[in-house]
Amino acid sequence: MITIIRWTLWQRRWSLMWWAIGMVGMIALELGFYPSFRDQAGQLNQVFDQIPAAARSFISDSSDFFSPTGYLASRVFALVLPILFTIFAISLGSSLLGRDERDGTIELLLSRPLSRSKLLAGRALTGLMMLTLLALLGLAAVISLDALVNLHVAPGPVAAAVAMSALLGLSFGTIALLITCMGGPARVASVGIATFLAFAGYILASLESTVHWLVWPARLLPFHYYHPSELLHNAYHWQGPVFMGGVVVIGYLLAWAAFRRRDIGA
Amino acid sequence: MDNAIVLDRLTKRYGHAPHLALDKVSLTIKKGEVYGLLGPNGAGKSTAIRTLLNFIQPTDGNAAINGYDVVKNSLQAHHSLGYLAGDVALYGTMTGSQFLHYMGALQGRPTPARAALIQQLHVTTNQPIKSLSKGNRQKVGLVQAFMHEPEVLILDEPTSGLDPLMQEAFFTLVAETKQRGATILVSSHNLTEVQRMCDRVGFIRQGKLIHEQTVSELQTGPLGKQTFTIVFASPPPRGLIKPLGATAKVLQAGGKTMDVAIQGSLTPLLALLAKHEIVTIQKHESNLEEEFLSLYHEAEDER
Numbered sequence: 412m413i414t415i416i417r418w419t420l421w422q423r424r425w426s427l428m429w430w431a432i433g434m435v436g437m438i439a440l441e442l443g444f445y446p447s448f449r450d451q452a453g454q455l456n457q458v459f460d461q462i463p464a465a466a467r468s469f470i471s472d473s474s475d476f477f478s479p480t481g482y483l484a485s486r487v488f489a490l491v492l493p494i495l496f497t498i499f500a501i502s503l504g505s506s507l508l509g510r511d512e513r514d515g516t517i518e519l520l521l522s523r524p525l526s527r528s529k530l531l532a533g534r535a536l537t538g539l540m541m542l543t544l545l546a547l548l549g550l551a552a553v554i555s556l557d558a559l560v561n562l563h564v565a566p567g568p569v570a571a572a573v574a575m576s577a578l579l580g581l582s583f584g585t586i587a588l589l590i591t592c593m594g595g596p597a598r599v600a601s602v603g604i605a606t607f608l609a610f611a612g613y614i615l616a617s618l619e620s621t622v623h624w625l626v627w628p629a630r631l632l633p634f635h636y637y638h639p640s641e642l643l644h645n646a647y648h649w650q651g652p653v654f655m656g657g658v659v660v661i662g663y664l665l666a667w668a669a670f671r672r673r674d675i676g677a
Numbered sequence: 678m679d680n681a682i683v684l685d686r687l688t689k690r691y692g693h694a695p696h697l698a699l700d701k702v703s704l705t706i707k708k709g710e711v712y713g714l715l716g717p718n719g720a721g722k723s724t725a726i727r728t729l730l731n732f733i734q735p736t737d738g739n740a741a742i743n744g745y746d747v748v749k750n751s752l753q754a755h756h757s758l759g760y761l762a763g764d765v766a767l768y769g770t771m772t773g774s775q776f777l778h779y780m781g782a783l784q785g786r787p788t789p790a791r792a793a794l795i796q797q798l799h800v801t802t803n804q805p806i807k808s809l810s811k812g813n814r815q816k817v818g819l820v821q822a823f824m825h826e827p828e829v830l831i832l833d834e835p836t837s838g839l840d841p842l843m844q845e846a847f848f849t850l851v852a853e854t855k856q857r858g859a860t861i862l863v864s865s866h867n868l869t870e871v872q873r874m875c876d877r878v879g880f881i882r883q884g885k886l887i888h889e890q891t892v893s894e895l896q897t898g899p900l901g902k903q904t905f906t907i908v909f910a911s912p913p914p915r916g917l918i919k920p921l922g923a924t925a926k927v928l929q930a931g932g933k934t935m936d937v938a939i940q941g942s943l944t945p946l947l948a949l950l951a952k953h954e955i956v957t958i959q960k961h962e963s964n965l966e967e968e969f970l971s972l973y974h975e976a977e978d979e980r
Contacts, residue, residue, distance in 0.1 A: 414782040422770065515766030519821070522730055522760035523783040524752045674691075674733040 415533030427541055434495050435552045441486045442556040479562040480643045488639030492549055492576040497609050500542055500584025505601040507534040509591040517675055527671050546577035572642040582633045582655040583609045585662035592670035681829050681860035682706040686738035689724050698724040700884040706862060711855050713871035714864040716881035722864040726833045742829055759827035763834030765818035769807030773800060773817045780821040791824040798846055811838040832863045848873050902940050904961040909933045910954035921945050
């Protein structure tokens with residue numbers, strides 16, 4: 412399994428590097444602009460308060476948009492990181508095994524003394540390691556820029572918010588992996604289905620405070636449990652990590668059950 | 678245990694397909710034997726091989742490699758196995774050298790033959806695989822299948838994409854591998870190729886194994902007919918090959934040219950021809966599809 416992890420990481424090294432550059436660039440772009448309207452934060456918040464709550468909830472889970480914590484929550488943790496981590500994890504989840512199966516290279520791997528369980532575990536662990544690495548780089552970038560532009564948000568809550576957005580992405584990545592492992596036409600649709608679930612969850616979670624009956628469907632999707640501004644204010648709820656962790660564990664077990672005995676290339 | 682590969686009523690149906698892709702195929706390949714699985718495209722050769730490698734699950738029946746069930750004990754079955762697909766898919770961004778290193782590490786066995794194979798097959802190992810021609814990629818595929826000197830090799834249409842020179846090198850490689858006691862299962866739709874390599878062949882059609890025979894039987898049996906076009910310096914006399922009796926037949930004659938089909942040894946024909954001045958003799962490659970179909974119809978008639 413170590414061989415699989417080592418070589419998969421090696422194969423993906425450039426892609427990971429470009430993702431890291433893109434992510435750090437976007438964080439820098441978002442936070443770099445903060446000093447230019449820091450002084451008008453009070454007035455801007457007043458304007459922002461006049462926007463209907465439903466529209467506001469698309470931008471942030473906080474009503475405080477222009478304070479350092481509010482800005483970090485709404486720009487970096489409600490937009491950049493969850494979206495980047497989700498896209499990154501979905502692309503990994505759908506390609507870590509799916510690409511080998513599409514190209515036929517999976518036969519070279521499975522003709523060796525390598526069980527399907529180990530191949531799946533090796534690839535899933537590689538994905539987890541890549542996402543963790545990206546999240547750590549993201550954390551380092553946010554903390555560095557936090558210091559550079561004097562946001563004064565403590566590193567502890569920032570780390571919790573980064574971890575939570577990475578876990579959010581991981582849950583969608585696992586859904587993509589599960590769909591890929593089911594084989595057949597589902598394999599091709601894995602990116603589409605996982606992305607649809609992510610966006611549907613995002614929209615439902617944004618609207619649920621206004622359209623109350625949406626709370627129920629929203630509860631079934633990870634975005635409902637993702638509240639970065641609470642995390643940055645040191646308010647912590649166990650439901651989020653438990654739900655998303657549950658999606659990851661159950662999704663992985665279902666992926667294993669689907670992949671271990673099915674026809675390859677079907 | 679003398680059997681390297683055993684298929685026991687191996688059956689495969691894809692989804693709800695009306696026909697079986699593999700219909701109760703039973704065959705036994707002894708250790709050290711080179712066995713050819715012959716049949717037209719879509720006959721079930723690749724399905725048999727892919728089931729044997731546990732890429733697809735049998736609907737019924739079972740199979741074993743070196744005594745290990747290919748589904749229940751696939752790791753042990755793959756421990757000393759080499760596999761090559763006809764349209765081999767490799768990792769394009771890796772160089773040949775990196776790829777072979779990766780495959781060797783996954784096999785978890787030393788690769789004593791790697792360097793010699795790279796030299797013997799003139800493999801380009803220092804360029805990204807995606808920049809290589811189809812033939813050169815196939816050579817990399819051959820090296821990964823043979824480099825750990827496996828006891829059992831399963832090769833699915835291995836010569837596709839190889840030029841005639843490399844095909845020769847491949848036949849030599851198969852002969853050397855057989856000499857060290859390895860067992861080889863090779864699928865092909867080329868009768869001549871199989872005759873060059875194999876000890877025994879099995880004919881597969883519509884998922885069924887319809888006939889098995891040794892290659893020596895193949896030379897003299899119903900499939901052993903060879904066809905030649907002979908061009909004489911001057912028109913040959915009528916009834917030239919009559920002394921050969923039923924073993925030879927004139928298919929077509931006109932002017933200085935004669936098409937002759939002959940079964941069994943060529944010596945009597947050559948002895949007759951030696952009395953005349955011959956410009957050229959050209960052998961026609963056996964048309965497997967035709968011969969195979971005739972064999973299939975015979976098998977049907979016998980039922």
